[in-house]
Amino acid sequence: MAALAVAASAATAQEVPAPAAAPVPQAVPVPVAPVALPRLSPAQAKQLAQLLAKDAVAQGLQVEATDRFASLQGDALVRAALDHARAVHAGRLDAADFQRDWGVKPQPYDPLPAFADAVARDRIAQWVQSLPPPYAGYDALVAGLARYRSIAAAGGWPQVSGPELKFGASGPAVARLRERLAIEDPQVAGSGDKFDQALLDAVRRAQRRYGLNPTGNVAAQTQAALNVPVEGRIRQIMANMERWRWLPTKFEERRVQVNIAAAVLTVFEGDKPVMSMKAVTGRPGNETPMLVSSIHSVVLNPPWNVPSSIATKELWPKERANPGYLKRNGFRVLEGGRLQQSSERSALGKYKFDFANDFAVFLHDTPAQAGFSRYGRLESHGCVRLEKPADLAKLLARTTPEWTPDKIEETVAAGKTVRARLADPVAVYLLYWTAFGGANGQVGFRDDPYSWDATLASKVEARSAKQMLAAK
Known part of the structure; x- marks a missing residue:
């Protein structure tokens, strides 16, 4: 009845003409003089x-x-x-x-x-x-782009294929490998079909440059990295140059930077790295977003408030398949069907680093330490897991008198959830670097797991072409 009454009132109100309103004086637009452009000789x-x-x-x-x-x-x-x-x-x-x-x-x-x-x-x-x-x-x-363009102009590089190549091998495939490596690495002699110590060292340098396990063996993964066309590397460099242009012209004195693609966290003071550690970042489909924010708190012994997407897709199916799964793993059902995992069993471990963002992501500890031993570490749901969160917490709290290293350790050991607010929030950058300056002026590359490089390079080219047409 109430709904009908409201509807009737609305209908009645529409039937009663409103009193005429006094005319509102219209503002007279003030002409804006066009900006004078400088005249060129x-x-x-x-x-x-x-x-x-x-x-x-x-x-x-x-x-x-x-x-x-x-x-x-x-x-x-x-x-x-x-x-x-x-x-x-x-x-x-x-x-x-x-x-x-x-x-x-x-x-x-x-x-x-x-x-x-x-x-x-x-x-x-x-x-x-x-x-x-x-x-x-x-x-x-910029220097790398010019160099790889010159490589492209000279015809690029040969493809490396066939069975796995190891130290001691010889033959045409080894000669091709040496030729291929010499194009990017000036330390490599450009001829010879023996897989000797010098070539082994060159393979390991290349594997480190591509973020691969430096075994020295040239198997499928290394071959795939070597066989990316030079044009693909050029587009990677172009995409990463565009990302640099999005950053502020001056970084904060203290900052935490995460390279999402390489799954590495580095803490800087000025331009000097003072701490670095492995990370685990989002798998394709659960991408870790690029963002800039400030870490304002460290939550010690954090419970895990499970995102609804993870609860729906992963946890509730496990409960249905194995009744009691949620209870055995420390989960409880909150109001509205939301799931929370207790701090004692939390997937966030003992430390969570909070910063404002629109993506509900954060840095955190993890009980799953095995993931840090792998070279490919894109396995999370989007948040960033840390190899050494205790060290990071103590470093960030260094200017917060009440949160000494001993106090942090005591609080974690007590097991109670406590939010430690930082006296001086620390800037945090989650960035996606797949091409970057390395040793001896060479460019280091990483895989493009999210396929963002090709997308971004295409957008840059398309926008440049559009501006060209507009200027004609």
């Missing part, structure tokens, strides 16, 4: 067009050089320069290009003031040089 226009054509390739915004900038004049060339500046400094993608789990977004950037100043002072070349992210890691990829 003929010499500046020629220089700028040449710089943009070269830099668009060098910065990984397009695969090949184009003469489109030479055909632009006046304001059209200036707008192309400003668009290029935004792409190099803050990323080529537009907001609509981002996937939901690409939670690292660039800061707004207006290149016009600096460009106008460069034109006025005739320092256009210096302005172009100032645009890229100010990080050695980005510079290493």
